[in-house]
Amino acid sequence: MVAKTRALVPKDKLLLAGSGCEGTLATMRMCDEMANAGADALMVVSPGYYKAVLNDRALIYHFTAVADQSPLPVILYTVPACTGVELSVSAVATLCQHPNIVGMKDSTGDITKLASFVAVSKGEQFQVLGGSAGFLLAALSVGCSGAVCALGNLLPHQVCQLYQYFTRSNSPSETPPCNEDSKQQVSLGDKFTASQKEHELLPSGSSNGKQTSLENKIECARKALQLQHELLAPNTAVTKTFGIAGLKQAMDWMGYYGGPARKPLMPLLDADRQALRNIFVKSGFLKD
Amino acid sequence: MVAKTRALVPKDKLLLAGSGCEGTLATMRMCDEMANAGADALMVVSPGYYKAVLNDRALIYHFTAVADQSPLPVILYTVPACTGVELSVSAVATLCQHPNIVGMKDSTGDITKLASFVAVSKGEQFQVLGGSAGFLLAALSVGCSGAVCALGNLLPHQVCQLYQYFTRSNSPSETPPCNEDSKQQVSLGDKFTASQKEHELLPSGSSNGKQTSLENKIECARKALQLQHELLAPNTAVTKTFGIAGLKQAMDWMGYYGGPARKPLMPLLDADRQALRNIFVKSGFLKD
Amino acid sequence: MVAKTRALVPKDKLLLAGSGCEGTLATMRMCDEMANAGADALMVVSPGYYKAVLNDRALIYHFTAVADQSPLPVILYTVPACTGVELSVSAVATLCQHPNIVGMKDSTGDITKLASFVAVSKGEQFQVLGGSAGFLLAALSVGCSGAVCALGNLLPHQVCQLYQYFTRSNSPSETPPCNEDSKQQVSLGDKFTASQKEHELLPSGSSNGKQTSLENKIECARKALQLQHELLAPNTAVTKTFGIAGLKQAMDWMGYYGGPARKPLMPLLDADRQALRNIFVKSGFLKD
Amino acid sequence: MVAKTRALVPKDKLLLAGSGCEGTLATMRMCDEMANAGADALMVVSPGYYKAVLNDRALIYHFTAVADQSPLPVILYTVPACTGVELSVSAVATLCQHPNIVGMKDSTGDITKLASFVAVSKGEQFQVLGGSAGFLLAALSVGCSGAVCALGNLLPHQVCQLYQYFTRSNSPSETPPCNEDSKQQVSLGDKFTASQKEHELLPSGSSNGKQTSLENKIECARKALQLQHELLAPNTAVTKTFGIAGLKQAMDWMGYYGGPARKPLMPLLDADRQALRNIFVKSGFLKD
Structure with a gap:
């Protein structure tokens, strides 16, 4: 499926492939296959079956071993509603330092933890992504880089627009037109050049001096809240x-x-x- | 204890008293006692012992009956970590219309639900308060009026400052400086005399042109995030x-x-x- | 209510009074009041509000302090479905040695834990009681002394009969017929005067050679299972x-x-x- | 692995193979492979990832579809501690009627549910198996046919002995020597002849008239409890x-x-x- 998707997705768009099995070795193998199929980065979901013993020690071992071997950058993925397994703040403090772990997606909706992940990974090349459009604005407000949202499958423009309203309302400089797509948050550090996508979303004429004014920023914040x-x-x-x-x-x-x-x-x-x-x-x- | 606190708290500061028993009648009685002791409003925690049957129907009955009888405005309080009981979004959509229910405090940290409470109570005289300093900034960002925070007992200035950084960064008008009162968020609508108290909290003379500038607002947003x-x-x-x-x-x-x-x-x-x-x-x- | 019940319950029947507040001091006071009202023993439910910190250390402190002061024998009561709090096996291993703690009721339905409570309290004057008719037979089969069952309020004869079918099927000696008193299981050891009451419960004349026969025992076991x-x-x-x-x-x-x-x-x-x-x-x- | 195990396990011993994937089709395929590898029956664990929607309707569909296609008898397996998914009593009441579903293993330790599974499947060719040695005696006492126990990997004789103590204490006829192995419970109806295994466990001389006597049965019950x-x-x-x-x-x-x-x-x-x-x-x- 990854190979078929790759054929459809332009090379200048990021293709994140979901990986992750119960076993560490099986996960490594799956990562290799995803890389061969043309993915750009891997979103590796935590194992969950033996949840009673999948503590920090086991999860740090697992993700470290996978990232050590993976030919592609790894994004940690925790989704307790499905796996029953969570990463602690201190586990993320360790894992975010790994050179091949470039970020994480967390779907708990526990915004305090999400904010804590951002806080402990400050200074690392590590992006914290929210896992649902339900708390996209809140995630951005506590410092997340973006989100991977199920809702993006059906309301992609709206999800993107919410992201852009937020960034425009918080940008210290003149707000550029919406010329980056909703996946830009997964820019994965220096190596990637994710840009120039979905120009059409917002008319380019909308960027001018006025937009950078206080009134426009306040308006963007207001619209972000309303859209959320x-x-x-x-x-x-x-x-x-x-x-x-x-x-x-x-x-x-x-x-x-x-x-x-x-x-x-x-x-x-x-x-x-x-x-x-x-x-x-x-x-x-x-x-x- | 409420009476002793009242003796210490100036009349122009709100005194919220925690109420709430397992039974509806017992809760009503406790509300009367709190009112006699001098409280300004009542924070009524949900019952929790028979959590298996404390569904929307039971909770709507309970809070409505209590608010019908209460001599003081009622603030709903849900804290699933302690009670195991949650209010649903649709239950809040009903309860927020009650003339004597002026708000709610929710300590779940489920920011999606908190945002939904704000969304469904829009237009009502009803304030949604976060229940922890851990998600204060997120709560404010999704439209909450404020928060009641345990951390306010030991770091009151910081909690207040975070609130004010946020409001200053989002205020369309000129912004006053920080006034360090963590309870100001609980202004309980027009009908309530507490609304007059709040005016004094923010000396009007403290704002000037510079503070309202774009740079200052961006700086406030940055400081809010850092402090959070x-x-x-x-x-x-x-x-x-x-x-x-x-x-x-x-x-x-x-x-x-x-x-x-x-x-x-x-x-x-x-x-x-x-x-x-x-x-x-x-x-x-x-x-x- | 305990006083009114005492007036209705004959002196030769045990009156267990439910006690238990969130605070240790408040629980002590309630125990005194229950004793004054005429109870024979106290069933003290665990606190549950601050469940996150109500660990073994806190619960051992609480129940020990209450039992130290209580004028009546104490029966520990844990009901996680209501309180969210459990006693561990090792906590029970400690508490069962207290001279004024004569037993426990556990409503989890975790039969492995119930069996473990029996195993670690062997040799102590301590009775483990099941907390529901749903697992009465299983509780008896792993060594519990009896049960306190909500179902006993509406089907008392049947609950009692199940208990007696079990005891008759397992008794090495001659077996008395069913005496239909669901509370008899709570005999609280030698020190307690209630032990004399129990004797009357089972008329000695009712057993004869036939009842102790193998066939009758097998039939009792079969009926116990069917009734359960x-x-x-x-x-x-x-x-x-x-x-x-x-x-x-x-x-x-x-x-x-x-x-x-x-x-x-x-x-x-x-x-x-x-x-x-x-x-x-x-x-x-x-x-x- | 199943093929290798088959090569080691004598033909007259049952080989149960664990199957079960998240998807229904994938599970069907796995069942076919297990059959080709030489398994005698399949233990199909429930899916668990999308636990929020894996309700009765979905699980009945899933297990029915798998059993319809499976070349081997299917044993349902529910282990909420790992999957977060449970079968309800009414779902089992439906599934137990399927001609190719011959039993279930349940690892919850909720003995009330286990007893209810036995009660609703009475009259069907359907065996309810406990899922842990922790509640083996309790499971047998409420009518389960046996158990599949992790502890059997290290203390097989003891687990078997507990089973045999129980059956001997409850047998209406003369108790045979222990000439059936601990896996006999999975006899899967008429089609299977699981017998003549592990003769050596109990000396054959131990079966005589005395064993069937009341004293011996009581002794077996006592030993079963002690061993448990x-x-x-x-x-x-x-x-x-x-x-x-x-x-x-x-x-x-x-x-x-x-x-x-x-x-x-x-x-x-x-x-x-x-x-x-x-x-x-x-x-x-x-x-x-």
């Missing part, structure tokens, strides 16, 4: 409430290809599909 | 890691009276006291 | 599924007084009441 | 406390091959190894 609020209900619906099947259904509605979820994930029941649709209609992302 | 990062380790230490005993020990160190924790909470072991001290030294809040 | 299976669905319904309100509703059906649950516990919804009734009908405890 | 108590501490140590690494270490001590755990599971720290050894010495299974 608007994205909350749809985001919760396609993640926590209705899961992957809800996400794919909503992608279909938005004009993308969602298709059926891989079994044993079940298609939505009719009542759930209607409830999901109501949320999107009420949020203004779908017409009745 | 600095407060993370001490905050985690006196809440999650070492609990009330840690909090009280740190208050002693900071020149306040912490004293012993109420049994069965145990005093810190020597090793834990040293570990706690190291965190405060490393964070720069204590000298070695 | 029959009690499972009703028990789950009035505990986990429908809680206190379900328990009280079922008591009403069984000819006892259940009455309304204390608010904020809600009365059953009509659909739930019907579902509960169906379970009792299907189990044969109610007619359609 | 003795196995508790070692079992907890090699499962919950020290995990797979502890299990393998203890196997080495017992004269079997444990070897290193698969990474990222870490070898025991020296202090942990000593603590583990102390538990085995104190329990009498190792000399100091």
Whole structure:
């Protein structure tokens, strides 16, 4: 699948491939295969089966061994809702120093921990990414570089726009037009040149002296908050409430290809599909 | 205790009294007693013993019944780490419309839910307060009015300063300087007399043209982020890691009276006291 | 309430009073009041609010301090589903040696822990009681002395019968017939006067040679298993599924007084009441 | 690995192969491979990654689809401590009727649920197996057919003996000598003839008229309880406390091959190894 995606994704766009098995050796092998298939970097999810003993010591060993061997930069991925496993702040303080670990994605929504990851990795070439559009604005506000969001599959422009409203409202210099795409956060340090993407998102004419003015920055902050609020209900619906099947259904509605979820994930029941649709209609992302 | 505190707290400062029992009737009685003792508003923690059946229906009934009877404005308080009980977003959407429920404090640290509480209560006289200094900046960034923070007991100036850095960086108008009152966030709407108190908190003379400049706002945002990062380790230490005993020990160190924790909470072991001290030294809040 | 119950309960029956507050001092005071009201022994539930720090050290301190002061024998009570707090096996190994701690009730349903409590308290005057009819047979099979069961409020004869089927099937000596007193299991050791009460419970004349025969014992074991299976669905319904309100509703059906649950516990919804009734009908405890 | 094991395991011994992937199709494929490798039956663990949506509907679909296709009898396996996913009692009531689902192994230790699984599958060719030696006696007492125990890797005779003490104490007929091995419980209905194994465990001379006497049965029950108590501490140590690494270490001590755990599971720290050894010495299974 990575190879097929690579064929479709232009070379100047980053291709992050998800990796990660229960075993360290199996994970290493998978990383090699992903590299051969053309990925640019690897998002390695933590193991989770033997969660009772997957403590800091085991996880530091695991990620270090994988990163030592990996031909590509590694991004740590923790998603306790799926794996039951968390990285502690002190484990991240250690792992962020590894030259081949360039960042992490954390999906807990525990914003205090996310902020702590940013705090302890300050000064390292290490980017902390939020794991959901539900707390994108909060993640950015505590110093995260960006986010990898399920909601980006169906509302990519809105997720990108929220990111840009935030950066524009906080930029000390004149705010540039939106000429970097929502994946820019994964710029992975010096070696990468992730840029010049999705120019079309915001009209280039929108950047001028006025935008850098205080009024515009305040307006951007206001819009960021409003957009975050608007994205909350749809985001919760396609993640926590209705899961992957809800996400794919909503992608279909938005004009993308969602298709059926891989079994044993079940298609939505009719009542759930209607409830999901109501949320999107009420949020203004779908017409009745 | 409320009566004694009232005697010490000037009339122009809000006195919030914690209330909340397992039973609805017992809670009502406690609210009456708190009012007689001189509180200005009541923070009513949810019941938690029969958590398996304390669902939305039960919690909406409970808080509505209490607020109907309460002689003082009610602030809902949910702290799942202690009670095991959460309010859902839709329950808050209902409760925020009650004329005598003026806000809520939520200590989960689930910033997505906190943002959702703000979103669904928009337009109501209802303030959403964060429940910890660990996510104060994030809470403010998603629209919370303020926070009630354990850390405020030992680092009140810093917690207040973080709040003010944030408000100054986001204020469209001229920004006053920091006034170091961590309780100011709890202004309980127009109907409440506390709204008048707040005016005095911020001397109008303290703002000038320079402070409202773009550079100053950007600087405030930068300082807010830095201060939030600095407060993370001490905050985690006196809440999650070492609990009330840690909090009280740190208050002693900071020149306040912490004293012993109420049994069965145990005093810190020597090793834990040293570990706690190291965190405060490393964070720069204590000298070695 | 204890005083009123004492007036109704004959002196030769044990009256266990539930005690237990968040604070150690408050718990001591409550124990004194319970003793004055006429209780025979105290079931002291663990505190639970500050669950993050209520570790072995704190719980051993708490229960030891309470038992030191208590004028009546103390039975430890742990119910993690309500309090979020558990006693470890090693904590019980310590506490069971206290001369005024005569037993414990544990409602986790973690039968491995229950068996471990029995194993580590062997040789002490300490009885381990199961906390639910859902695992009564299993609890007895791993060496528990008995149980305190919510289901005993509505199906007391059946719960008692299950206990007696088990004891008869395992008794090396002649076995008495069922005496239908679900509280008999709580005999609190030699020092306690209640030990005399128990003698009367089982009329010695009721046993004869036939009852002790192998066939009868095997039949008792078979009946115990069958009865346990029959009690499972009703028990789950009035505990986990429908809680206190379900328990009280079922008591009403069984000819006892259940009455309304204390608010904020809600009365059953009509659909739930019907579902509960169906379970009792299907189990044969109610007619359609 | 299954093929290699098959080469070592005599044809008259059951070879259960563990199967189970996150996806239904992948699980089907794995089942085919296991069958080709020579397994006799398949133990299919539930998926667990998308635990939030792996409800009854999804799990019934999954196990039904797998069993429909599987060339070998399927045993359901639920282990919430690893997967975070549980089968409900009503899901088991449905699945137990499938002609190719012959049983289940449940490792929760929730003995009420285990008993309920037995109760709802009565009359079906369906065996409920406990998932740990920690609650083997309790599982048998509520009607389970047997157990699959990690502890069997290091103390196989003792685990088997506990099973046999129980069956002998409950057998209505003359108790046969211990001529069936500890895996007999997985006899999987008519089609299988699992017998004549491990004759040597108990001397054949031990079966005579006396054994069937009441005294012998009572003695067996007493010994079963005592042995269960003795196995508790070692079992907890090699499962919950020290995990797979502890299990393998203890196997080495017992004269079997444990070897290193698969990474990222870490070898025991020296202090942990000593603590583990102390538990085995104190329990009498190792000399100091």
